[in-house]
Amino acid sequence: MALTEAGKWLEESLLNLSSDVRSGLQLDADLVYNLVSYCELASPPDASEYLMNIVVDDRCNDIVAEYVRRRGGGPTSVPGETLQAYVKPREDESWSAGSKKPQKQKAEGNASAQKNADRTLSSSTATGATASQNSSTQKGKTAGGKGKRGGKGVSLAEASKGLVVFSRSGPCNCQCTRHKLINNCLSCGKIVCEQEGEGPCEYCGALVLREGSDYAGLEGVAVPPASEAEIKAEEFKNRLVEYDRSSAARTTVIDDQSDYFQIDGNTWLTDKEKQLLKKRQEDEERIAEERRKRVVVTIDLLGRKVVMAGQENGEDGVGSVSILGGDMFVGKDVANVPRIKPNPFLEESPMFVDGGKPAVPSRSGKWAQNSSAAGRLAAKKSARIQHDDPIVEALVGHNLQDIGISNIDELNNAWQAPRANASAPVEEDEKFAECRSEMRGLGIGGAVSTTSSIGPSHAEDKSAPPIFDICLPRKHGKHNPVVLAPSLIKQKQTDRKEALSESYNRTLRPGMILLKKWLSVDQQVDIVKQCKLLGTGPGGFYQPQYDENSKMHLRMMCLGMQWQPTSRAYESRRTNYDNAMAPPLPESFLRLVEKAISVAKLHIAQESGGKAKRVVINGNSPVPDMVPNVCIVNFYEHSGNLGMHQDKDESPESLKRGSPVVSFSVGDSAEFLYGSDNNVETAEKLVLDSGDVLIFGGPSRMIYHGVSKIIRGSAPESLLQKSNLRPGRLNLTFREN
Ligand SMILES: O=C(O)CCC(=O)C(=O)O
Numbered sequence: 001m002a003l004t005e006a007g008k009w010l011e012e013s014l015l016n017l018s019s020d021v022r023s024g025l026q027l028d029a030d031l032v033y034n035l036v037s038y039c040e041l042a043s044p045p046d047a048s049e050y051l052m053n054i055v056v057d058d059r060c061n062d063i064v065a066e067y068v069r070r071r072g073g074g075p076t077s078v079p080g081e082t083l084q085a086y087v088k089p090r091e092d093e094s095w096s097a098g099s100k101k102p103q104k105q106k107a108e109g110n111a112s113a114q115k116n117a118d119r120t121l122s123s124s125t126a127t128g129a130t131a132s133q134n135s136s137t138q139k140g141k142t143a144g145g146k147g148k149r150g151g152k153g154v155s156l157a158e159a160s161k162g163l164v165v166f167s168r169s170g171p172c173n174c175q176c177t178r179h180k181l182i183n184n185c186l187s188c189g190k191i192v193c194e195q196e197g198e199g200p201c202e203y204c205g206a207l208v209l210r211e212g213s214d215y216a217g218l219e220g221v222a223v224p225p226a227s228e229a230e231i232k233a234e235e236f237k238n239r240l241v242e243y244d245r246s247s248a249a250r251t252t253v254i255d256d257q258s259d260y261f262q263i264d265g266n267t268w269l270t271d272k273e274k275q276l277l278k279k280r281q282e283d284e285e286r287i288a289e290e291r292r293k294r295v296v297v298t299i300d301l302l303g304r305k306v307v308m309a310g311q312e313n314g315e316d317g318v319g320s321v322s323i324l325g326g327d328m329f330v331g332k333d334v335a336n337v338p339r340i341k342p343n344p345f346l347e348e349s350p351m352f353v354d355g356g357k358p359a360v361p362s363r364s365g366k367w368a369q370n371s372s373a374a375g376r377l378a379a380k381k382s383a384r385i386q387h388d389d390p391i392v393e394a395l396v397g398h399n400l401q402d403i404g405i406s407n408i409d410e411l412n413n414a415w416q417a418p419r420a421n422a423s424a425p426v427e428e429d430e431k432f433a434e435c436r437s438e439m440r441g442l443g444i445g446g447a448v449s450t451t452s453s454i455g456p457s458h459a460e461d462k463s464a465p466p467i468f469d470i471c472l473p474r475k476h477g478k479h480n481p482v483v484l485a486p487s488l489i490k491q492k493q494t495d496r497k498e499a500l501s502e503s504y505n506r507t508l509r510p511g512m513i514l515l516k517k518w519l520s521v522d523q524q525v526d527i528v529k530q531c532k533l534l535g536t537g538p539g540g541f542y543q544p545q546y547d548e549n550s551k552m553h554l555r556m557m558c559l560g561m562q563w564q565p566t567s568r569a570y571e572s573r574r575t576n577y578d579n580a581m582a583p584p585l586p587e588s589f590l591r592l593v594e595k596a597i598s599v600a601k602l603h604i605a606q607e608s609g610g611k612a613k614r615v616v617i618n619g620n621s622p623v624p625d626m627v628p629n630v631c632i633v634n635f636y637e638h639s640g641n642l643g644m645h646q647d648k649d650e651s652p653e654s655l656k657r658g659s660p661v662v663s664f665s666v667g668d669s670a671e672f673l674y675g676s677d678n679n680v681e682t683a684e685k686l687v688l689d690s691g692d693v694l695i696f697g698g699p700s701r702m703i704y705h706g707v708s709k710i711i712r713g714s715a716p717e718s719l720l721q722k723s724n725l726r727p728g729r730l731n732l733t734f735r736e737n
């Protein structure tokens, strides 16, 4: 680079100064030239600062001032102001700067310095020792002079003053074509090679260090906190680096096709592996084929479930396929996989059963059932009868033998027969009727019946009415572990507590009395059991229609007499449906009604200060005595309801007398509406819970009422556990016709 006049003057002045031994300057011509070159490029204040830092000699001040003047530059800047601080190397390291060990450095002399020539930065002080030491190792590149010592941060200026001496072999312009790279100068971009070594850039004087240079350890230097942008940039950089690092792993292709499916043509497999894979593939195909062949589908119409089951035990290892609520399991081996859940509502897979040909009374007076295999119930014997009921067990083999029934199947068939032949009703066999009533007398109500939701076969007789079971099948199946009931004492305590806490009596209107939670859980359980038995037998639950187009939103069964929704009259048979006779009213029900009426009377008496006898409305007691001869049993599922109506189909005498309607509620609670007209908007609302008894007689006998809603999941847990009542509400209204 061609120097200006001022530059040439400076070069000359510095060389002169250098040649003066007293100045302590060890600047050779190259270094002087480089210094001057930098000064020429820098602004006068920067050049001044640079020179003042490097050439620490009083005489230098004059030289610098003159040079600046010659350059026509401004005032001299404060040295060090614009230079970046960096850390002084540790003293205990051989290459580190420091004044504490000058003697050692001296003693080691040139040998050690030479040894470390490539990488070290050797120490230098402002003393004369520097000169002798550096003359050989540093080739005169060391800037000598007084320096700030002992401070942790060492500025470039200080380094340049001689506190740090960089080991360098001399200037080089090979641009790393001959020597290895140290780094690019971050200030001017010069490519600094190993020949030049770490240290001030030959061109601009900025410090150039190797990547990861020990010298650059910035301990003790307060690093300003990184800005948000810097942090983001850092993260981004790290991410890119990470992507780069993991790119191979991310782009790994797992070639399943060639690993497994493509066996023969797979060049990566050994013959043995190919054989093994082929065998495995064949096995799996065989199992899949077997599985396809062995599927059994069971449709539980009332439970609204479709169960696909394979061979029950999967003995052949093929196992079963079951789809329950979307879950599917395959094979015996996986039978214990947690997602395989047995249908909790099925005791066993319901089966279509064949009720056989209509039963007809034989000459001998027996119920002759088609005795062929097809005529028998296909259902499992044990599952179709309340075989755990000692009363039934006692009956079988006693009275039933008289009518030719010696086992449970025959009993079952005989009971079911009239329903299976709904379209052609037959008179009940006298003895059988007798037996049935005996069973009722014993508290069983009807007779044994199927517990299946599907019930006796309608496979042949399509006109036979479906059976509706108000109870869910018991969960004693293979897949349904028996849940231990709470101890009896505990249960009783809970029941009593439940009952006592909420039981009270209230007059809602004259003649309309609510006996809140009056029925005990056990009484409710008994009611459910009886209704279940009767409801699944002849004349049991069905869904009535007001007319061709409108069905009632409930299942109904009439006891004592049939109430006909179309004619709105009481009949002995339900001519609107299957001609079945109404099952008789169980005695136990009658006793409960009688008791409830007396409790209501007592309540009225208490309300009127013990003068019950005198409480008379229109010449009648608000709740006249009555012995019911009809009971309408309704079962509401959750969507069930009953519009506003009056119970006015009973005999005129009964209505005139105000003979009460007594209503028992069991199961889920209901919103019950009542009022003086059929306006739902103005009707009063009452929640009828399980165990509630509502009596409306006397002046309230003709009250309008209806059920607007069934409240899901509100049935008492103990009732459900003991009775297995299905979700919904059972209501019994007793009347006198
Ligand atoms: O379910 C109820 O609570 C009322 C039934 C009823 O009103 C009826 O059967 O006439």
Ligand SMILES: [Fe+2]
Binding pocket: 645, 646, 647, 705, 733
């Ligand atoms: Fe009613």
